[in-house]
Amino acid sequence: MKSGGMPVRYFAIGTSPRVSMRHPDIDPSLVLAWQVAHSIARGSPPPVHDRGGFRVDTGSQTEAKRWIFPQLGDGVRAIAREIAAPRHFMKVCVSDHELRAALPAHWEVEPPGFFMTTAMPAGEMKPLPEGYRMQLAHAWPVTRVHIIAPDGSEAASGCAAETPDVFIYDRIATAPDHRRKGLGIAVMAALGSQRRSATSQPLLAATEDGRKLYETLGWTVIAPLATAVIEEG
Numbered sequence: 001m002k003s004g005g006m007p008v009r010y011f012a013i014g015t016s017p018r019v020s021m022r023h024p025d026i027d028p029s030l031v032l033a034w035q036v037a038h039s040i041a042r043g044s045p046p047p048v049h050d051r052g053g054f055r056v057d058t059g060s061q062t063e064a065k066r067w068i069f070p071q072l073g074d075g076v077r078a079i080a081r082e083i084a085a086p087r088h089f090m091k092v093c094v095s096d097h098e099l100r101a102a103l104p105a106h107w108e109v110e111p112p113g114f115f116m117t118t119a120m121p122a123g124e125m126k127p128l129p130e131g132y133r134m135q136l137a138h139a140w141p142v143t144r145v146h147i148i149a150p151d152g153s154e155a156a157s158g159c160a161a162e163t164p165d166v167f168i169y170d171r172i173a174t175a176p177d178h179r180r181k182g183l184g185i186a187v188m189a190a191l192g193s194q195r196r197s198a199t200s201q202p203l204l205a206a207t208e209d210g211r212k213l214y215e216t217l218g219w220t221v222i223a224p225l226a227t228a229v230i231e232e233g
Helices: 028-042 074-082 096-102 183-192 208-216
Strands: 048-050 053-056 065-069 088-092 113-118 133-139 142-148 154-162 166-174 201-207 219-224 226-230
Touching: 028 053, 028 065, 028 154, 028 166, 028 201, 065 074, 074 088, 074 096, 088 096, 096 226, 113 208, 133 183, 142 183, 154 183, 166 183, 201 208, 208 219
Parallel strands: 065 088, 166 201
Antiparallel strands: 048 053, 053 065, 088 226, 113 201, 113 219, 133 142, 142 154, 154 166
16 A cells, blocks of 8 residues: 555564563554654655655754654664754654664653554543543544543643554643543544544554553554654753
8 A cells, every 4th residue: 555655565563562672673664654644643744765764844843854763774873963953853763772872962862652553443432521521623634632621621632644554643642630530541532433444553652651551452562762852952
């Protein structure tokens, strides 16, 4: 199949919930498919090939460019040496320690992240806590969900984007005062209910805290995902 006009091929990928173990190298086409859908979800330009990875010329106030690489290689090191301006991001499917060792000091490495997938169907929708209500906007290929608290503030939210190859979940968040009420699970279920294709592979990029939640929902880690950035000033 093709995603965003780019060929995408999938291969079996070993998975394990034990993130301390080294994972097999992730299929580059899966990384590309994720970034294509991520760009759609966020309204960013599509990724282009760049020195063994994929570059997005974001051009936003918070992100000038981003690169994502399936593995650590010479392309990562070359770009890291060339770029000194702020608001540039580098994502590589290795541990944060491996990425830190490969980059010049002016790059800051963020807390560990993880690529995850699942073979589980979307969870069943459950009633929200009393006084909460859900707003769902679906305009394929993007779905957005907002859960509104009794006081009118946003309690939780999330987004999903689907291509013929992948269905990605993005920016799943619950406000601190509204956690431990099942709102994040409700957002995931609502997004998953809008998935059109049974063959599009579910994917998400998780933080350490997010990984723990998603594992309880049947998700597994397929690769680490380290992120580095050159911060302002």
